[in-house]
Amino acid sequence: MNSKAKLLSLGIVTVALSSLTVGTVIAQTKLTNQSKFFINGVGQVRVGMTVSQAAKAAGTKLIGDSPNNNCYYVKPEWEPKNLGFMVTEGRISRVDVWRDGKITTLKGAKIGDTEARIKSLYPGQIKVTPHEYVEGGHYLTFIPKDQSDQNYRVIFETDGKRVTQFRSGKLPEVEFVEGCS
Template sequence: MNSKAKLLTLATTTLVFSSLSVGIVLAQAKLTNQSKLFINGVGQVRVGMSVSQATNASGTKFVGESPNNNCYYVKPKAEPKQVGFMVTEGRISRVDVWKNSKITTLKGAKIGDSEARIKSLYPGQIQVTPHKYVQGGHYLTFIPKDRIDQNYRLVFETDGKRVTQFRSGKLPEVEYVEGCS
């Protein structure tokens, strides 16, 4: 093989590899039931993004209430189900994960986990307070130690034994018990 042929083969291989890499990156960016919840977002969607930015970052179309209120919710049009995004002042401020969702946190916490498991996943960082509406239930609030994350929380709601739903986001919105109500 002469040097021109080697160069052409190398260029073609690089182009194909680059195309595959871009495809893999785009596939990983899509919001799915396997996306992980962070203290400041889920998958590629982060607190502070506009809905348009979240759509571009996640490859997911969002639908929901009209943005004429200062606080409203949007949800992915398709997958993942049972996940909502609170939008305040035009920006995503929190992510809610509701019953039957398959979404987990980075540490693997999920709906159905025991209170003991949540406390063991986040040792020394869970604040327990009584649930406002569920008798015997609790809010298990993860309070980060890192200074950079001090304005974020992860809140697990329980029936007193097991996680029934959870959310993450920025203060004060993540602590709103009734969402936008």
């Protein structure tokens, strides 16, 4: 093969790989049940985004309560189910995973995990406090060590044995026991 044919061949391979990479990146930006949950967001959605920015990052329409309120929730139009975004002052301030949500944290924590598992995933970083409404239940609050994350928390709610829901976001909203109520 002459050098011109080699260059042409390499150029085609590069274009094909670039297209594949772009397609993969686009596919990964859509919010799904496999999206990872972390201290200041989920998938590509971050605390601090406007609802419009979050919808674009999620790759789906976000629907919900009237934006005329100081605090309201939006959620993906279709999937993932049982995922909500608290909006305060026009920006995403918290992310909630309810009931049988399949989304996990970066370390794999999920609904149904035992309190012991949560403590083992985040050794020395979980503060345990009594649940406000569930007798015997707890709030397991992940407190980050990183100085840049000090204004964020992840809170796992339990029935005293297992995680029933969890949320992350900025202080003080992440600590609102009753959401926007």
